[in-house]
Each structure stands twice: as C-alpha cells, then as structure tokens.
Amino acid sequence: MSNEPVTLFEGQEIDVSWDGRLCIHLGECGKAEGDLFVGGREPWCRPDAVSRAEVREVVERCPTGALSYRDKTGEPEPAPGENRAMVANNGPLYLSGDLEIEGAPDDMPGVRRRVALCRCGASKNKPFCDNSHAEARFEDGGAVGSRGPGLSEHGGPLKVRLMPDGPLKLEGNLTIQAGSGRLAWEGTQTALCRCGASKNKPFCDGSHRAAGFKSD
Template identity: 60%
Template sequence: MTDEKNIYEYPGDQVDVQWDKRLCIHVGECGRAVGDLFVGGRNPWCQPDMAASAQDVAEVCERCPTGALTYIRKDNGPTEVAASTNTVLVANDGPLYFSGDLNIDGAAEDMGGVRYRAALCRCGASKQKPFCDNSHRDIPFHDQGAVGASGDAEVDAGGTLEVKRAPNGPLLVNGSFTILTGSGRQAWQGTRAALCRCGASKNKPFCDGAHKAAGFTAE
C-alpha cells in the first residue's frame, strides 16, 4: 500500500488514487466530500470504487490544494490540466496556496501533484521547505492574508509560473499570476514578485528584506 517515498497508492477498477503524505496538511477537502471515496478511520481510507464514477474521483482529488492527492485514470477519461489563470492565495494564518501551471524549485521528482497545486510555507518554520507542513500552527503564525498593492492593470493570463527560492530569502515568482487575499479578493496581478517566506515581512505577502535581520536560513 505504500513505498519508501511516502506515497500511498489506492487502486480502483477505473482510476487509481495516490496520496503523498509529505505534502498533506489535512485541509480536509477529501474527507468532507460527499460520498464514500474517503472515509476517516476506514482501512483503507480511500476506496476509488466507492465513488460514483472515475470523474467524481478526479474532481475530489483536484480539490486538494496542496497537491497531496493525485489520480491515474484507466478509463481513458480526461486528466488534470492547469487552471487557465495562475493564482496565489494568501491563506489566513497559513501558507501560500499556488494553483496553475507550476514549476516549483525544490520539488522532488516524484512530487507530481505540485505540478498544478501546492501549499508553500510563508511562516519560515516548515521542516519541508519550500512546502508547508503546518508549522504555522505551532509557532503560532498570525497574518490574515490582506494585500495592499494592486500590481499591473493588464496581464495576460496563463503560461508557466516559475517559483524559485532565493537562498536565505524570499520566493521569486515569475510568470503571469494573480494574488488572492485570505478572503478571496483578487488583489494583485503581475508577472514578477518576491514573496516572503521568513514570516517577518511587514509588507506580507511581499518580501521587504526582513529575512536578513531575522537571520532566516533556507535553501
């Protein structure tokens, strides 16, 4: 049911599901989905054949905002594609949720789910950097996800969004994307930004150089 790389596989007749526990921060989109695809306490907790269709399985897996859940269809049905617009949601007291056509520096080759969905640390404490591991809850980290800047008025949607890590510094994001506030408001759009990942910036989600004074260290 599992391999040494922390990826659990749940086979079904029409579709297989994979769960990468390194990426999971237990948002609960799977467990709260209607139906018996995912049932907490059951062994195995994921049973693809309990869903009404392979498409239902795909839709529930794609709700996972971290990329921890992926699927492989065996019915020749459509597979996951990138959202038409790249977005970064600044979660209330939580991570940066990326969605779109993502190319994330620091992702292992077998982390296939983060091709389209990812939760990246912005509190500075994750032991799975650049990915969130819920350390923001233990610190605790507080930021409601407000965004003051508006960015560029006109930006073409789509295309690859590259996310690189400045050594001991911010996330360097390049490509067309929109930043959403914690309340869901479309706040900023542009093609280039340095986003805080040390947790100390006074201009969150943007970097203001505070990582230097904070002594932040990370690849």
C-alpha cells in the same frame, strides 16, 4: 497505511496517490460527499466507489498537492486557466496553476498543479507547509495592499524559484488572492516572503537578512 511517503490506491479506471510529505489535513477529501474517502475504513480511499469524474473533481480540491491521480485513459489533470496565489489567514501560501517549482521531486506530481508553501519560516519541510505556523503563532490576516501592474492575459507556466535563505520568486501570469477572498494583485513577477518577518506581507521587503532566515 504504508510507511512509504506515497500511498497508492488502485482503481479499475483511475488510481489515487496520497503523499504524506505534503498533507496538512485540511479535510477537503475526508469531508467530501460520497464514498471515495471514508475515515476509519480500510482502505481509506476506494477509487472504484465513485465515478472517474468524481475522483478527479474531489482530488483536485486538495490545495496542497498531497492528493493526485493517474487516469488510465491517459488524460492528465488539466492546468487551470489562471495561476493563483491565495494568502491564507495566519497560514500558508496556496498556489494553483501550471506550476514549475524549482527543485520539486519528480515523485510529487500533485505540486505541478496545487501546493501549499510555507510563509511563516518555521516549516521543517521547506518550502512546503507542515502546519508549523500554528505552533509558531504566526499571525498575518492575508491582506494585500498593492494592485500590481496588471495582466494582459492569464494562464501559462508559473515558475517558482526558491531563493537561498530568501523569498519565493514567481515569474509568469499571476493573480494574488487576499485572505479575505478578494482578488487583489495581478502581475507577471514578484517576490513573496517566506521568512515570516516581512512588514509588507505577502511581499518580501528584505527582512529575511536581519531575521537570519535559513531556507534549508
């Protein structure tokens, strides 16, 4: 593996990139059937081992944006028809959709569609999750109490603003999925906790101020 944060695996029809800054090793790629990703093999990823369609399908399973592809036909990864935030049990906020994340580097193309954002407050790679929730013993089952105001349509851009020393502000059509899998909240704007201290998780209740949360 390269020491660079992004490793490129080139194929005849499609290339795959892996970004070590975003990977939290959930195993969606390594456990996928087929020979695209094989642990212990060099190279670990071989885009020509499977069809272009399978490369796209498996890469799109990655919930953190660590994996992305460049289809040489020029066809980009499509935006999902729905923007969704999944509140993981004792873990991060998984966002998927047509994402516009404030300040996201241009060399992180995967986060335009899929990303795992820290909600424990302990990540050393904020706003992204780096698995620090395990060491911090962050506990929240991902229950969502509010139904939200509802939606008249789905999809479209979802803007994610990183408030300094404060919450994530989301603007756009959004569905929040509870840790149980239930589709729980729908609306077009909300503020979500990323300090880990809110008593109304996943929503912000202003606790970041008393907690002295620092977003840098």
